[in-house]
Structures are given as C-alpha cells and as structure tokens.
Amino acid sequence: xxxxxxxxxxxxxxxxxxxxxxxxxxxxxxxxxxxxxxxxxxxxxxxxxxxxxxxxxxxxxxxxxxxxxxxxxxxxxxxxxxxxxxxxxxxxxxxxxxxxxxxxxxxxxxxxxxxxxxxxxxxxxxxxxxxxxxxxxxxxxxxxxxxxxxxxxxxxxxxxxxxxxxxxxxxxxxxxxxxxxxxxxxxxxxxxxxxxxxxxxxxxxxxxxxxxxxxxxxxxxxxxxxxxxxxxxxxxxxxxxxxxxxxxxxxxxxxxxxxxxxxxxxxxxxxxxxxxxxxxxxxxxxxxxxxxxxxxxxxxxxxxxxxxxxxxxxxxxxxxxxxxxxxxxxxxxxxxxxxxxxxxxxxxxxxxxxxxxxxxxxxxxxxxxxxxxxxxxxxxxxxxxxxxxxxxxxxxxxxxxxxxxxxxxxxxxxxxxxxxxxxxxxxxxxxxxxxxxxxxxxxxxxxxxxxxxxxxxxxxxxxxxxxxxxxxxxxxxxxxxxxxxxxxxxxxxxxxxxxxxxxxxxxxxxxxxxxxxxxxxxxxxxxxxxxxxxxxxxxxxxxxxxxxxxxxxxxxxxxxxxxxxxxxxxxxxxxxxxxxxxxxxxxxxxxxxxxxxxxxxxxxxxxxxxxxxxxxxxxxxxxxxxxxxxxxxxxxxxxxxxxxxxxxxxxxxxxxxxxxxx
Numbered sequence: 251x252x253x254x255x256x257x258x259x260x261x262x263x264x265x266x267x268x269x270x271x272x273x274x275x276x277x278x279x280x281x282x283x284x285x286x287x288x289x290x291x292x293x294x295x296x297x298x299x300x301x302x303x304x305x306x307x308x309x310x311x312x313x314x315x316x317x318x319x320x321x322x323x324x325x326x327x328x329x330x331x332x333x334x335x336x337x338x339x340x341x342x343x344x345x346x347x348x349x350x351x352x353x354x355x356x357x358x359x360x361x362x363x364x365x366x367x368x369x370x371x372x373x374x375x376x377x378x379x380x381x382x383x384x385x386x387x388x389x390x391x392x393x394x395x396x397x398x399x400x401x402x403x404x405x406x407x408x409x410x411x412x413x414x415x416x417x418x419x420x421x422x423x424x425x426x427x428x429x430x431x432x433x434x435x436x437x438x439x440x441x442x443x444x445x446x447x448x449x450x451x452x453x454x455x456x457x458x459x460x461x462x463x464x465x466x467x468x469x470x471x472x473x474x475x476x477x478x479x480x481x482x483x484x485x486x487x488x489x490x491x492x493x494x495x496x497x498x499x500x501x502x503x504x505x506x507x508x509x510x511x512x513x514x515x516x517x518x519x520x521x522x523x524x525x526x527x528x529x530x531x532x533x534x535x536x537x538x539x540x541x542x543x544x545x546x547x548x549x550x551x552x553x554x555x556x557x558x559x560x561x562x563x564x565x566x567x568x569x570x571x572x573x574x575x576x577x578x579x580x581x582x583x584x585x586x587x588x589x590x591x592x593x594x595x596x597x598x599x600x601x602x603x604x605x606x607x608x609x610x611x612x613x614x615x616x617x618x619x620x621x622x623x624x625x626x627x628x629x630x631x632x633x634x635x636x637x638x639x640x641x642x643x644x645x646x647x648x649x650x651x652x653x654x655x656x657x658x659x660x661x662x663x664x665x666x667x668x669x670x671x672x673x674x675x676x677x678x679x680x681x682x683x684x685x686x687x688x689x690x691x692x693x694x695x696x697x698x699x700x701x702x703x704x705x706x707x708x709x710x711x712x713x714x715x716x717x718x719x720x721x722x723x724x725x726x727x728x729x730x731x732x733x734x735x736x737x738x739x740x741x742x743x744x745x746x747x748x749x750x751x752x753x754x755x756x757x758x759x760x761x762x763x764x765x766x767x768x769x770x771x772x773x774x775x776x777x778x779x780x781x782x783x784x785x786x787x788x789x790x791x792x793x794x795x796x797x798x799x800x801x802x803x804x805x806x807x808x809x810x811x812x813x814x815x816x817x818x819x820x821x822x823x824x825x826x827x828x829x830x831x832x833x834x835x836x837x838x839x840x841x842x843x844x845x846x847x848x849x850x851x852x853x854x855x856x857x858x859x860x861x862x863x864x865x866x867x868x869x870x871x872x873x874x875x876x877x878x879x880x881x882x883x884x885x886x887x888x889x890x891x892x893x894x895x896x897x898x899x900x901x902x903x904x905x906x907x908x909x910x911x912x
C-alpha cells in the first residue's frame with residue numbers, strides 16, 4: 251500500500267480542483283439562468299456618527315477619546331481629509347466590508363477614511379472615499395491590525411491616525427477624486443480651486459496660531475501637532491532665540507561695565523546656555539536638510555527638541571534681561587528715586603508719635619499677651635527708618651560718582667526701599683490693631699482646621715507622588731509640614747492670650763502651604779497623566795513589536811533587510827523608553843511612541859515584501875492556467891507557514907483576500 255505524503259495529497263487536491271473549475275463554472279451559469287427564490291432579511295444601514303470617535307463597545311476611556319478627537323481635529327485641519335473611528339458591539343448582520351462601506355456612505359464618503367471595529371466579533375475593516383487611494387487603505391488596515399490582535403484598542407486608533415498623517419496631504423487618490431469637478435472648476439475660471447486653496451491656507455494659519463499658544467514644556471500636546479505646524483513653531487523659537495543671543499551679547503558688554511562681572515554672572519550663564527541650545531538647533535536644521543530622509547516621528551522628535559530647548563533658553567534670557575533693565579532704569583533715575591525714598595522716610599517718621607499713643611491706648615484695653623505681636627512695632631519702625639537713611643546717604647555718595655563707577659548704587663537703593671517698607675508695615679499693623687485682633691479671634695479656629703486639612707493633603711500628595719516617581723522638592727514640603735505642626739501647637743496653646751500673633755503667623759504659613767500644595771497638585775496630576783500615557787505607549791510598542799517579530803519569523807526569507815532593520819530599531823527604542831521611565835517620563839513617552847512607529851514600519855515593510863513575493867508568483871503562474879495557480883497557492887501556503895488565517899494581512903494581499911479578522 252502506497253501512502254501519499256501531505257504535500258502530495260495537497261497537490262493532488264489542487265489538481266482536482268483545477269479540473270473541476272470548468273464544471274463548477276457551468277453549474278454556476280445554469281443556476282444564474284434559473285435562479286431559485288432567495289429570501290433574506292436586510293440589515294438596517296448604519297447611521298451617521300455625530301463625533302469622530304464612536305465607542306459603542308465601551309473599549310476606550312474618556313481621556314483616550316478626548317486625545318483621539320484632538321488628534322483627528324489637528325489631522326483634518328492640516329490634511330483636508332476626514333477620519334472617523336467606530337468601535338461597535340455588532341455589524342448588524344452584515345460582514346465587515348459591507349458595514350464599513352455603508353457607514354462610509356452614511357458619513358459622507360468623499361474625503362473620509364473610516365475604521366470600523368467589532369471587538370467582540372474580532373472583525374474590522376477600513377473603508378475610504380475617493381480622496382484616498384487603495385494603497386493608503388491597505389496601509390491603514392495593516393497599521394491597526396497588530397494592535398487589534400493584542401486588544402490594544404487605543405493603540406489601534408492611534409496607529410490609524412498616525413498612519414493617515416504619514417500618507418501626506420495630497421495623494422494620487424486625491425487627484426483622481428477631483429475628476430470632472432476639476433474640469434468644471436477650470437471652466438468656471440478656477441474659482442473653486444482658488445476658494446479651496448484660500449480656505450486651506452486659512453485653516454493652516456489657524457492650526458499654526460493654535461500651535462503657537464501651546465506651552466513649549468507641554469511635550470504631550472506638542473507631540474500631537476501636525477508636523478508643518480510644529481516646524482513653524484520650531485522656526486519661531488529658533489529665530490527668536492538667535493535674535494535674543496545677538497542682543498544679549500551687546501547687553502552683557504554694557505552691564506558688565508555698569509555693574510561689574512560678579513553681578514552679571516547669571517546673565518553670562520543664561521547666555522552660554524542659549525548659545526548651546528542654538529548650536530544644537532543648527533545641527534538639527536542641518537540634519538533635517540541633508541540627503542538622508544527622516545520619518546515623520548523622527549522629524550517630530552527633532553522639532554520638539556528645538557522648541558523645548560530654545561524656549562527654556564529664551565525664558566532665562568528674558569528674565570535676566572528684565573532684571574538688568576530694571577537695574578539700569580534705577581541707575582538712570584537714581585536722583586529721583588533717592589528723593590522719593592527720602593520723602594517716604596520723612597512721612598513715616600512723622601507717624602511715630604501717634605503710634606506710641608495708639609500703643610498706650612491699646613495697653614489700657616487689652617492684656618499684655620494680646621499685644622505681644624505689636625508692642626515693639628514703634629521701636630522696630632524707628633530702627634528700620636534709621637537703616638533706610640543710612641542707605642540713602644550711601645546712595646547719594648555713589649550717585650555723585652561718574653558713570654561706570656556706580657555699581658553699588660542699585661543695591662543700596664533697594665536696601666533703602668526695603669527698610670522703608672518694613673517700617674511702614676510695622677506702623678500700619680499697630681494702627682489697625684483693634685480690627686485685626688477682632689478678626690483674629692473670629693478666624694483663628696477655622697484657620698486651624700484649614701491648616702490641619704492641608705497637612706493631611708500634603709501627606710497624601712507626598713505618598714502618591716513619591717510612589718509614582720513625581721519630581722518635586724519633597725524635603726521642602728516636609729519642612730513646611732513640620733513648621734505647620736509647631737505653629738498649630740502654639741496657636742492652640744497661646745491663641746486665647748495672643749490671637750493676633752497666632753493668627754498672623756498661622757495665616758502666613760497657610761499662604762505658603764497653599765502655594766506649595768497648588769504646585770504639588772499640578773506636579774502629581776501631571777505625573778499621573780504622564781504615567782498613563784507612558785503605559786499606553788509602551789504597551790502599544792510591545793504589542794506592535796511582538797506582532798512584527800511574529801510576522802518576520804513566520805515569513806522567513808520572504809522578508810528583506812528594511813523590515814528587519816526597522817524591527818531592530820523598534821526594539822532598541824523600546825528598551826531605551828523603559829530606561830527613561832524613572833528619569834525622563836516625557837522622553838520615555840516619546841521614545842515609546844517612536845518604538846511603536848518603527849515596529850509598525852517593520853510590519854508594513856515585511857508585509858510589502860510578502861505581498862510582492864506573492865504578486866510575482868501569481869504573475870508567473872497566471873499564464874499556466876488555474877491548476878498551476880492553485881498549485882502555487884498550496885505550495886506557497888505550506889512553505890510560507892500558513893500565511894492566511896491568523897497573524898497579519900489577508901491571503902495574497904489586496905482587497906480580494908482581506909477577511910477582516912484579527
């Protein structure tokens with residue numbers, strides 16, 4: 251008995267199928283000539299979506315939906331094409347293709363690309379209007395499938411948007427879509443084309459203006475901007491920083507002569523930092539302009555680096571320039587400032603006798619402990635005025651010297667101003683002591699409760715922030731909490747006897763604690779948000795890398811060097827992202843996103859290699875008849891490791907072989 255091998259049996263089956271094809275075709279024709287009644291229940295056509303994201307399946311969070319809608323909005327403004335994404339619980343009795351096509355039609359078609367996903371049924375499709383080419387549709391299908399296979403719904407939606415953006419603003423499909431409409435536009439004198447172009451320019455301008463309002467330290471928002479808008483913002487910061495450096499060099503030479511090297515050292519440091527940022531910006535400009543092309547994600551990362559580094563340098567330069575401008579103005583108006591401060595010392599000194607009388611009257615109505623916080627105010631005010639007058643005397647001597655030798659004048663004038671302010675506050679507190687004591691007695695209890703709540707919140711924020719790795723001055727917070735506990739104990743112990751002193755000290759601490767907590771709330775919330783984004787991105791990268799690895803491993807030698815290189819780069823970027831998690835979370839997010847993009851590029855390159863192989867095989871075998879074609883298909887599937895059915899891409903590529911599964 252001869253037992254046929256599996257390969258032999260498969261080839262034999264293929265040959266039999268080839269022989270039966272004519273008979274099957276004849277039977278089909280006969281059936282078509284005499285059709286039997288076929289009763290079907292027609293599924294209802296999908297309706298138009300109100301929003302860009304339709305998540306009936308409930309697989310996305312509110313935050314994810316918001317981020318995706320923002321990304322789609324930016325895409326539509328910069329590309330003049332539309333995206334919609336639908337996660338649904340059912341395709342309503344239709345197959346993936348019919349449901350997607352009907353949804354496309356219901357939502358306008360034309361320049362729309364629509365991603366339809368049924369997570370429960372594990373089916374999906376991408377339907378595109380006439381503004382999109384078939385190759386773009388196939389690229390979108392391939393981009394989302396690895397994420398869908400890993401049930402990374404957000405990653406799939408993000409890959410859909412990113413891949414759409416990478417296809418460019420105008421495709422071959424866009425030109426074809428114009429069709430007869432373009433002829434009509436020409437016949438009308440080009441008016442439609444002109445209006446469309448003008449509207450597009452206006453929309454692009456609005457996108458750029460919105461991009462310019464983004465905080466340059468908000469890398470998460472920057473990373474979602476269209477690359478043209480990002481490039482314009484980078485150019486703005488590039489030019490502004492370069493101009494600031496040029497002016498700064500001139501300013502520094504003048505300020506050194508006026509104030510000396512010691513006082514101008516912060517300006518020198520800021521200028522050096524800005525020059526370092528500019529050198530790097532020039533390197534990036536050269537890199538973007540050389541003959542080696544960058545991917546969209548590489549361009550985005552480089553442009554964001556220019557924006558963040560140049561903007562930080564610009565802020566520091568502006569701060570130093572403002573400080574020295576104020577100092578210079580003080581020098582230029584020194585005589586007037588001396589006269590102003592002198593007049594204030596005279597006015598405040600005239601209030602001293604009345605302050606002494608006010609203190610005596612208060613002493614007759616309140617016990618001594620109640621006045622503890624104001625009883626020394628007249629003496630302290632007088633001492634501050636004496637200090638101010640000494641500083642004014644030194645200022646007059648310096649002002650009489652020639653220009654270039656007045657470097658200490660600014661310092662003594664500011665010392666005089668500060669001393670006068672202290673004296674004024676001392677006397678004002680004494681003059682309003684009656685009202686302040688009444689307010690302190692009524693408000694001390696609620697203030698104590700408020701500070702206790704703030705201490706509890708500070709401890710909760712510290713625990714959450716340190717657990718998440720939020721970067722903050724936790725030691726400063728600990729010191730502030732210790733001070734708060736001590737002042738609370740003092741307020742409870744002595745508040746009855748000295749309500750004004752207890753209230754004043756506790757109120758001052760409350761203001762400092764409020765300010766610190768506001769900053770920590772923002773820091774902790776930002777860290778939490780960044781951690782969520784990082785986990786989404788790194789999970790997306792891991793899923794896509796695994797999908798690329800599976801595809802390349804299963805297709806063996808059919809996959810060329812480009813896909814393998816992309817996969818290696820993706821793996822390196824993924825490892826780098828994990829290394830950055832603890833030290834630079836924003837950088838880790840961007841690196842993880844680049845890893846996912848590189849892995850997706852590997853998937854696309856590998857699939858193109860495989861598709862090209864099968865296209866060549868089909869071309870070679872078509873001339874030999876259906877039997878040979880089917881034989882080649884069988885051999886291809888056996889030797890290719892079972893290309894269709896699971897994993898990536900449908901069959902031999904192209905719409906006819908796409909089954910919508912994931």
